[in-house]
Amino acid sequence: FEDLRGRWIERYADHPYVEGWIDGIRVDVVPCYRAEPGKWLTAVDRTPYHTEYIKSRLSGEALDQVRLLKKFTKGIGVYGADIKTGGFSGYLCELLIVNYGDFIKTLEAASKWGRRTIIDIGGYYRGRLGEAKKKFQHPLVLVDPVDSNRNVAAAVRLETLCNFIMASKCFLRKPLRVFFDPPKPVKLTEESLKRRLESRGLDLVAVSFGAVEAVPDVLWGQLYRTLDSLRALLENWGFKVYRAKAWTDEHGLTVLLFELESSILSRLKLHMGPPVFSEEFWNFLSKHLGKRAASTGPWIEGDRLFVEVERRFRDVKDLLEYFLKVDGGISVGVRGKVAEAIGRGFKVLKNTELWNTMSVNADFNLFISEFLDGLPIWLKVWLEEAEANFDEARDVKAR
Amino acid sequence: FEDLRGRWIERYADHPYVEGWIDGIRVDVVPCYRAEPGKWLTAVDRTPYHTEYIKSRLSGEALDQVRLLKKFTKGIGVYGADIKTGGFSGYLCELLIVNYGDFIKTLEAASKWGRRTIIDIGGYYRGRLGEAKKKFQHPLVLVDPVDSNRNVAAAVRLETLCNFIMASKCFLRKPLRVFFDPPKPVKLTEESLKRRLESRGLDLVAVSFGAVEAVPDVLWGQLYRTLDSLRALLENWGFKVYRAKAWTDEHGLTVLLFELESSILSRLKLHMGPPVFSEEFWNFLSKHLGKRAASTGPWIEGDRLFVEVERRFRDVKDLLEYFLKVDGGISVGVRGKVAEAIGRGFKVLKNTELWNTMSVNADFNLFISEFLDGLPIWLKVWLEEAEANFDEARDVKAR
Structure with missing residues (x-):
């Protein structure tokens, strides 16, 4: 890097590894061992074989098709095998083009994918797909042609997969630039925030704190699990959680956001006691x-x-x-690094x-x-286009 | 009756039958056929045999024990095999004394009854209790000594049974006059009603209408089933129903009362759509x-x-x-006679x-x-007594 003035x-x-x-x-230089296939020492030892495989299978126009698919997945927010995204790696995109031939054919296939799809380019599991299903417990399975024990799509979460499928269906029905190059959402003013919150009649509640000190994959892994724990906490105490989402700029601000039907509950709550036959009868009474x-x-x-008793926490803030x-x-399931950050103030x-x-x-x-808005920006634009053309909407309905 | 100036x-x-x-x-004169046991023509043909059986088994002090049990069941509101009460007939009380010997022994037995209790005085099902359980699908079974095909306790609903069991347990722990002669609840003033409603923070909603024109058993049968239907209606539309109760003076006023966590809901509600894989995807979109x-x-x-959409009914009143x-x-499950009464105005x-x-x-x-109050008046008084004596409360806890 110094030679290149970086x-x-x-x-x-x-x-x-070295990032420069x-x-x-940005250029990452990642060292790996020269290993025999199957005798991997580190996770990256397969990479030279991946490169070799792709080079041998894709060239010319096919590489443009890969670029289209990568741009598409990036545009709809599912590109990247990191924990935050839980999406499609570059190698996965390349293999999809190898398997299906081009970008459109990949989307056509994806729009028909089901809950458990298995793609086996190398034919390792021919006639034994059940075995592959058992071996790889992921919503999408693409067996690595370089290593039959590895699922290239292992990082793809169900929700990311479903977003890709939804985008594929929509693109095929009406292709728009927005899939490749989505605009930013509209920035809110204090006035527009207030107006939108009022018109919805739901409550937003945010737990806001400083940076979580961990590398991104650890950080996001802990944030997601913390979000699940706090959602369960709120629900256990009687709050109806409509949505929950984590956000962080990864260096200064972290926010766990919840949308509740109501952030204030009734003073009394219904509480079910034991059957009259039970040993617990006198205890309860x-x-x-x-x-x-x-x-x-x-x-x-x-x-x-049954009894109605006073709630310990009526206001979600108190809880x-x-x-x-x-x-x-920690006691309610906040993960270690996140709890440390919260401990420094929240x-x-x-x-x-907000x-x-x-x-x-x-x-x-x-x-x-x-x-x-509650929907990805590409879908928002796509729906606006669909709505603009009423016949098309009827057409959608008819099929 | 005319001879007796009635x-x-x-x-x-x-x-x-004739009521005079x-x-x-009040004296009811009910005609019946003189039938052979088992060859009943009407429901009341067994009565002479019942009378004969009880006369042959109970006398003197035992009859006082019956009177105690009847007064007890009346006091706690479970006396009567009519639909409204769903409780203990006089004959059932008599047979319980025949079976258990006296009032206290009956309560001792009842306090140990389980979810399905079978009492077989005649010993008809000795060694074949499973058969009796299958034959009589009621929470309490007492096989009629006069007719092995009849459950004397068929009218007893699970809730009535459980109230009797609870009262038995409480009476045995601390016997009070209140079980036999409960006071009336405190009459509310406008001020006290307002204060109590405010301190609870829940919402009472009443559907109020005129008399339902039917004999009491039909009237109450339809009222109870209507109450269940309307409760389900409210829950289907997102309201949390804590309690529901029917009330009528049986000639002028009928009320279906619901207690809700809240009678007004958020403007938006969460709505789950189909999986992206599904045929319904485009329809939904x-x-x-x-x-x-x-x-x-x-x-x-x-x-x-998932989407959040506007509720059709935010206010339970509108719904x-x-x-x-x-x-x-009728379309939401209100029964015929009740719907007629509601149709005349509500x-x-x-x-x-209120x-x-x-x-x-x-x-x-x-x-x-x-x-x-939310509890039977006898239990309210009983709990006050128990609370007055702190040691006793601890004692209750200890056992």
Whole structure:
């Protein structure tokens, strides 16, 4: 890099590598062992074989088809085998073109993919597809022609796969540039944020904190699992969670965003007790004894006791603050690195309280804008086009 | 009756009978056939055999024990095999004393009853209890000693049974007069109604209409089934129903009462669409096309499309009025006689709007008062006694 007048830095994924920049282009230099096929020492030892395989199968026009597919997957946000994206690697795109011939044929095939699709270019599992299904527990399986024990699409999450399938279906029905080059969402003003929140009548709640100190794959892995844990926490305490999403710029700001039917619940909640036949009958009755003033019942429904008791947390803010302030939320399933970041300070923001952060962080503003739309920007544009042409809409209906 | 200077009227249940009043006491004269056991022509032909059986098995002190049990079941509201009560007939009380010996032993046995109890005084099913369980699909089975094909407790509903079991347990732990002679609930004032509703933070919604013109058993059968239908209707449209109860004075006023977590819901609701793989994909997308302005999405979760769309009914009042005004609610499961009554006019009342009716109808006032307590009055008094004595409460806890 120094010879080429570039900057460089040593980084670590599974193994060390060097990341450099030359004329504004990022170049990674990743060392690997010269290994025999099947006798891999590191995850990247297959790469020379991959390169060789692709070179032997694709050339000329076919390479343009690969570029189209990569641009398409990038445009709809499913390009990349990293944890954040959970999508399609470059090698996977190349193999799809090898397998299906060109870009359009790939989309045609994808639009017919089912819940478990297996593509076996090398024919390793010919007549034994059941075996491959058992071996690879992923929604999409493409057996590596260089290594029959590896699924090239192992990183593809079900949701990413389904977004690709949806985009394929839409593109084939009406191809638009937007799939390759989507515009940014509309930036929100304080006024437009307020208006949109009011017209929806749902509540946005954000847990906002600083950077999670970990490499991106660890960071996103922990963020996703934390999001699931907190969603379960909210639901356990009676809140109806419509959507949950994580966002971070990976260096300064991290946000876990929840959309709730309501962020404030009724004072009393229904609580099911034991059957009257049960050993627990007296326990339940005596526990209820001290709380009679603030509650209703017990009465019997079916063979069980029921009561209405006061909720411990009516406001989602109280609930989140209570569980996050102790240990960063470890006890309710917040993952280690995320809990550390939360431990350094966090805020729970509701609805228009998000504006302060949005006003100073443009990317976060766009994230909220797209979240309120609730659909990928390419689909938004595509639907607008479809709507503009009423006959086409009827046509869609008719098929 | 005329000889005894009483009034009388001819009435009809399964068969005609004469109801009269002599010195303020109601006397029913019910004709029956003189039938051989097993060759019954009407439901009441067994009665002379019942009388004979009880006379041969109970006398003196035992009859007082029967009176105690009847008074107890009456006090806790489970006396009567009519549809409204779904409880214990006089004959059932008598047979329980025959079987268990006295009042206390009956309660001791009841406190140990399970989900399916079979009492077979005549020993008809000795060694074949499984057969009896199959034959009689009721929560409590007492085989009629006069007719092995009949369950004397067939009318007892699970909830009534469980209330009897609960009362038995409580009485044995601490016997109080209240079980035999419960006080009336406290009558509510406009002020106290308002205060209690506010402190609970839940919503009461009542469908109020005139008399249902049918004999009590038909009336209550239809009311209960209507209540279930309307509860399901509310839940289908997104309302959380905590409790539902029917009330009527059987001649002027009928009320179906629901307690909801909230009577107003969010403007948008979450709606799950089909998987992207499915045939329904295009239908769903095109249906969503015209509603884009007022909605969010579609986005993908798992392998399915999701959207947030506007609710058709945000206010439970709109929902109930919409479905009841057409045909009295027949289309949503309101039963015939009830629908007729609703068709003659109904109101949907919310929270303090109930006061007008409560102020002119004392019994309805007491019904609302007990409903807000949420527990039978005997249990309320019993719990107050238990609470007054803290040691006892601890004792309850310890066992």
